[in-house]
Amino acid sequence: MTGYPHRHLLGIERLQPSEIAAILDTADGLREILDRPIKKVPALRGKTVVNLFYEPSTRTRASFEVAEKVLSADSLSVAAAASSVQKGETLLDTARNLEAMNPDMIVIRHSAAGAPHLLARHCRAAIVNAGDGAHEHPTQALLDALTLRQRKGRLEGLRVAIVGDLLHSRVARSNLWLLSKMGARLVLCAPPTLVPPGLEAFAPVTHRIDEAVEGADAVMMLRIQRERMTGGFYPSDREYHLRFGLTEARVKRAKKDVVILHPGPMNRGVEIASEVADGPYSVILDQVTNGVAVRMAVLLLLLGGGAEG
Numbered sequence: 057m058t059g060y061p062h063r064h065l066l067g068i069e070r071l072q073p074s075e076i077a078a079i080l081d082t083a084d085g086l087r088e089i090l091d092r093p094i095k096k097v098p099a100l101r102g103k104t105v106v107n108l109f110y111e112p113s114t115r116t117r118a119s120f121e122v123a124e125k126v127l128s129a130d131s132l133s134v135a136a137a138a139s140s141v142q143k144g145e146t147l148l149d150t151a152r153n154l155e156a157m158n159p160d161m162i163v164i165r166h167s168a169a170g171a172p173h174l175l176a177r178h179c180r181a182a183i184v185n186a187g188d189g190a191h192e193h194p195t196q197a198l199l200d201a202l203t204l205r206q207r208k209g210r211l212e213g214l215r216v217a218i219v220g221d222l223l224h225s226r227v228a229r230s231n232l233w234l235l236s237k238m239g240a241r242l243v244l245c246a247p248p249t250l251v252p253p254g255l256e257a258f259a260p261v262t263h264r265i266d267e268a269v270e271g272a273d274a275v276m277m278l279r280i281q282r283e284r285m286t287g288g289f290y291p292s293d294r295e296y297h298l299r300f301g302l303t304e305a306r307v308k309r310a311k312k313d314v315v316i317l318h319p320g321p322m323n324r325g326v327e328i329a330s331e332v333a334d335g336p337y338s339v340i341l342d343q344v345t346n347g348v349a350v351r352m353a354v355l356l357l358l359l360g361g362g363a364e365g
């Protein structure tokens with residue numbers, strides 16, 4: 057019994073709190089391996105993982121690769137930009153051809169919401185969502201939660217402000233599911249143009265960052281996702297920073313032991329000031345380290361035996 061009874065990790069939305077806790081506990085237990093002089097255990101020897109990335113990535117792809125190497129899985133990474141996708145091959149044909157090589161897992165990032173779900177319906181391999189459009193980024197929310205839990209000792213009851221491009225952010229969506237399931241108290245903040253309809257049903261929404269940050273245990277800043285914007289959602293980067301950017305002065309409105317999170321990559325001087333990103337309350341690089349531990353946990357729980365279907 058692993059506490060995670062699923063074959064895939066497609067999102068946070070359908071997970072039970074106990075299943076989220078099982079992944080976080082497993083990641084906590086694995087994290088010390090990363091501090092050993094020899095960072096290698098044989099847990100997934102003989103397993104093969106394909107990392108299939110249709111969108112750019114630094115953190116997610118690198119940390120899946122590191123996690124796979126630490127656990128001794130054989131892995132290969134396919135970037136769509138340098139693959140036969142450029143010759144017109146469909147997602148499903150690409151996945152079926154990769155699966156003909158008999159991998160145990162496919163980790164996929166895609167610009168279309170639901171792409172990992174499509175693969176899960178058609179492939180034998182375990183599927184892990186590494187970000188699908190503006191839908192979900194489950195391993196990011198898990199590493200955010202692990203970082204918060206390490207710093208605060210709990211998730212339940214924490215006041216967490218999520219500030220930025222709520223409309224396009226899969227990180228926000230996965231965190232909304234995860235943090236509300238785990239009992240955190242959320243407040244959401246964005247310009248009116250960057251709030252998806254119906255969001256108020258999940259948590260209070262404000263358009264004033266000072267109000268969102270007031271008394272917060274944690275502030276999670278979101279990247280402005282220019283690549284998903286087709287129109288003018290805000291007048292200029294300068295104005296966005298003035299009205300919604302996290303500055304040192306604004307951090308002072310939060311609790312004295314506040315932690316500042318950002319999933320990366322950051323737009324310095326837009327959603328976050330450099331003094332805050334590099335300052336004493338920032339846990340942004342801890343998030344990256346925890347990303348390896350969370351991805352090790354996901355690999356182990358899905359491939360290490362015990363999954364029931």
Ligand code: CP
Nearest residue numbers: 113114115116319320
């Ligand atoms: N946080 C995140 O998903 O970063 P990358 O796009 O670099 O993977």
